Amino acid sequence: MTAAVEFRGVSVHYGQTCALAPLDLSVARGETLALLGPSGSGKSTALKALAGFVRPSAGRVLLEGRDVTDVPPHLRGLGVVVQSYALFPHMRVDDNVAFGLKARKTPRAEIAARVSEVLNLVGMGDYARRFPRELSGGQQQRVAIARALAIRPDVLLLDEPLSALDATLREDMIAELLRLRAELPDTTLIYVTHDQSEALALADRIAVMRDARLVETGPSEQLYHRPSTEFTAAFLGASNLIPVEVIRAGTVRLGGRELAAEPMGEFGAGQAVALGVRPHRVGVHPGTGAYTARLRGVQWRGSGFRLDLDLELGGEPCPVRAEVPSVDGLPAVGETVGVSIPDGCPLVAVGGTG
Numbered sequence: 373m374t375a376a377v378e379f380r381g382v383s384v385h386y387g388q389t390c391a392l393a394p395l396d397l398s399v400a401r402g403e404t405l406a407l408l409g410p411s412g413s414g415k416s417t418a419l420k421a422l423a424g425f426v427r428p429s430a431g432r433v434l435l436e437g438r439d440v441t442d443v444p445p446h447l448r449g450l451g452v453v454v455q456s457y458a459l460f461p462h463m464r465v466d467d468n469v470a471f472g473l474k475a476r477k478t479p480r481a482e483i484a485a486r487v488s489e490v491l492n493l494v495g496m497g498d499y500a501r502r503f504p505r506e507l508s509g510g511q512q513q514r515v516a517i518a519r520a521l522a523i524r525p526d527v528l529l530l531d532e533p534l535s536a537l538d539a540t541l542r543e544d545m546i547a548e549l550l551r552l553r554a555e556l557p558d559t560t561l562i563y564v565t566h567d568q569s570e571a572l573a574l575a576d577r578i579a580v581m582r583d584a585r586l587v588e589t590g591p592s593e594q595l596y597h598r599p600s601t602e603f604t605a606a607f608l609g610a611s612n613l614i615p616v617e618v619i620r621a622g623t624v625r626l627g628g629r630e631l632a633a634e635p636m637g638e639f640g641a642g643q644a645v646a647l648g649v650r651p652h653r654v655g656v657h658p659g660t661g662a663y664t665a666r667l668r669g670v671q672w673r674g675s676g677f678r679l680d681l682d683l684e685l686g687g688e689p690c691p692v693r694a695e696v697p698s699v700d701g702l703p704a705v706g707e708t709v710g711v712s713i714p715d716g717c718p719l720v721a722v723g724g725t726g
């Protein structure tokens with residue numbers, strides 16, 4: 373099937389700076405893809421190349437199989453929502469939403485119907501006559517989404533749309549976006565974020581970016597549970613990366629003990645790899661366990677405790693983070709605790725392309 377969006381070797385340079393190394397990526401119709409990566413990794417640049425706001429130095433951009441590389445932004449038919457709402461301050465909500473439709477010379481009666489349809493869709497039907505300054509940040513962002521949807525785009529681009537909102541509002545907006553998602557099953561969504569929890573909550577598939585390059589792409593659950601690069605493991609869920617030795621396929625040695633591991637990729641015996649262990653999977657007990665660690669620090673995180681541990685494996689201690697619901701019975705900071713690492717954690721290549 374023809375992809376809704378395709379980047380074919382798209383690269384972008386700003387003078388000497390390579391903001392996007394040749395990117396090959398396809399997005400299917402109706403799919404939600406998150407472009408996830410730290411600041412400066414090239415996510416926004418990829419989105420701008422797709423929207424037509426920057427010209428690729430090389431490569432082609434295709435929409436539904438049509439090469440749009442030379443088509444100006446307003447003729448690409450995309451909906452775009454950026455971080456800072458960018459509503460026109462002197463226009464009321466309904467006029468803001470109608471703006472793109474008027475520019476397209478849509479008949480007046482149809483404009484009115486569409487404006488009210490999309491405002492209702494984002495739960496802002498009662499606010500049509502307000503000015504942006506009379507709305508909260510979250511409400512303004514809803515209007516910005518309604519404005520982008522008014523032209524009925526096949527593809528909606530969202531560039532860090534929640535980053536100007538506070539944490540509680542962000543949670544509400546994620547729920548809103550999921551609802552919207554369900555109402556628009558044929559719309560393709562590309563969502564740029566540096567926030568892994570937003571990407572996991574919203575995306576079918578995540579494309580992880582770093583230093584202007586695509587590191588890896590895969591279904592969200594797969595990348596979370598079985599990342600194939602060190603970078604993804606650390607970035608998407610703050611995994612501990614504990615060096616282990618491969619004994620044979622599916623079995624590793626950690627501090628004199630054998631553990632079953634998810635064998636991702638091809639790892640040969642004796643190769644340096646790490647076990648990706650999420651903090652909540654590290655077991656911590658008073659007394660002794662399979663391993664011993666020194667407790668370096670305890671932080672209360674509301675829903676539980678974060679423990680910073682130095683795992684003793686003979687040689688340099690290995691820093692490991694654990695998350696536990698309670699610290700009852702655990703010794704004081706500076707003392708040793710027992711630690712267990714479960715079977716079945718994924719293996720991750722160390723020092724690879726990630």
Ligand SMILES: Nc1ncnc2c1ncn2[C@@H]1O[C@H](COP(=O)(O)OP(=O)(O)OP(=O)(O)O)[C@@H](O)[C@H]1O
Pocket residue numbers: 386389390391392409410411412413414415416417418566
């Ligand atoms: N107009 C520009 N001129 C020069 N360099 C730029 C320009 N825009 C971006 N860059 C550089 O290109 C690189 C990628 O930037 P980009 O905005 O795509 O990153 P990002 O992953 O979206 O980051 P953020 O999350 O901070 O927006 C960065 O090194 C940035 O400094």
